[in-house]
Amino acid sequence: MTAKRATPAPVGFMRTEPIHPAELGGTLFVPATHPGLTAVLSGKKYPQLRSCVIDLEDGINAADRPGALRQLQILLPQLAETTLLRFLRPASPQMLAELLQMEGIERFEGFVLPKFGTDNAETWLTLLNDNAFAFMPSIEGDDLFSQARLHALAERLRPYQARIPTVRFGLEDMLRQLGMTRDCVTPLYTLVAPAQVIATLLTVFKPHGFNLCGGVYKCFRDADGFAKELEADLTQGLFGKTIIHPSQIDAVEEAYRVDAAALAQAETIVSASCNVSSFRGMMVEKPTQLPWAQMILRRAALYGVNA
Numbered sequence: 001m002t003a004k005r006a007t008p009a010p011v012g013f014m015r016t017e018p019i020h021p022a023e024l025g026g027t028l029f030v031p032a033t034h035p036g037l038t039a040v041l042s043g044k045k046y047p048q049l050r051s052c053v054i055d056l057e058d059g060i061n062a063a064d065r066p067g068a069l070r071q072l073q074i075l076l077p078q079l080a081e082t083t084l085l086r087f088l089r090p091a092s093p094q095m096l097a098e099l100l101q102m103e104g105i106e107r108f109e110g111f112v113l114p115k116f117g118t119d120n121a122e123t124w125l126t127l128l129n130d131n132a133f134a135f136m137p138s139i140e141g142d143d144l145f146s147q148a149r150l151h152a153l154a155e156r157l158r159p160y161q162a163r164i165p166t167v168r169f170g171l172e173d174m175l176r177q178l179g180m181t182r183d184c185v186t187p188l189y190t191l192v193a194p195a196q197v198i199a200t201l202l203t204v205f206k207p208h209g210f211n212l213c214g215g216v217y218k219c220f221r222d223a224d225g226f227a228k229e230l231e232a233d234l235t236q237g238l239f240g241k242t243i244i245h246p247s248q249i250d251a252v253e254e255a256y257r258v259d260a261a262a263l264a265q266a267e268t269i270v271s272a273s274c275n276v277s278s279f280r281g282m283m284v285e286k287p288t289q290l291p292w293a294q295m296i297l298r299r300a301a302l303y304g305v306n307a
Helices: 036-039 061-077 093-100 121-128 147-162 169-178 192-208 223-236 246-255 259-273 286-305
Strands: 027-029 050-056 085-089 110-113 132-138 241-243 275-280 282-287
Touching: 027 036, 036 050, 036 061, 061 093, 061 110, 085 132, 085 286, 093 110, 093 121, 121 132, 121 147, 132 147, 147 192, 169 192, 192 223, 241 246, 259 282, 259 286, 282 286
Parallel strands: 027 050, 027 241, 050 085, 085 110, 110 132
Antiparallel strands: 275 282
16 A cells, blocks of 8 residues: 655745655646647646646647747746746747746746756856756767766756756667667667666766766657656666657656665654664765655655655
């Protein structure tokens, strides 16, 4: 028997406290031209959904962007409070500048910055210097394959760390640049080159204090494969998942529940009065295991505990 999802209080407009990575859960990418956009953004269409990204970039045709912006301009002032964390994905820094001028833009928590890289980081960040919006850089270009450039990006983002719930990467963009594609059979982390790139992203960004989100699983009818990849993501140290279909929401919610044994261990670590103790035959070292324990406690509060 599993615990029911905890219902958070409404986030309000332009919340002042940072968004914790655990709050994002599965982040549904929704084209800005979606006919049910209002219902999605109200939180009524997918009540289990914790976060969404309204895509004005690759998710729609370039010819449709002006109309999508006009529709969004009408919709923004009408958006009500909801527990859903809402983000926009502009197609360019110029579009971000236009969005920032729209009435009601504060009804969104922030933005996803596509194709974020060493060549455009300053342009994106300059637009965000004079406001408090959260944002999620999405690394999709050839910076993915340069450890030095990834380190440079991590250093440049450090002053904004509290405003960045997670760092995203373009998994399909990565595969394209590697001349690869995924089937619905081969596990991601058995593919040597993609696994190595993800490992580099983890070792660069996580020591800087950033969370890294798992990539898209395009085989949305493959529930078993998706569940296995969610488990593999967690094992590798990624939390949060880009999702492309509402059928994937419940699987993310299930994967992020915690086991009772893990919760007991986390509670022992957090409450320990000394740095080194024991738990069921294992060494517990509070200074090194505290970040893991704190994440387990946050997940338990948000997603529940498996009995």
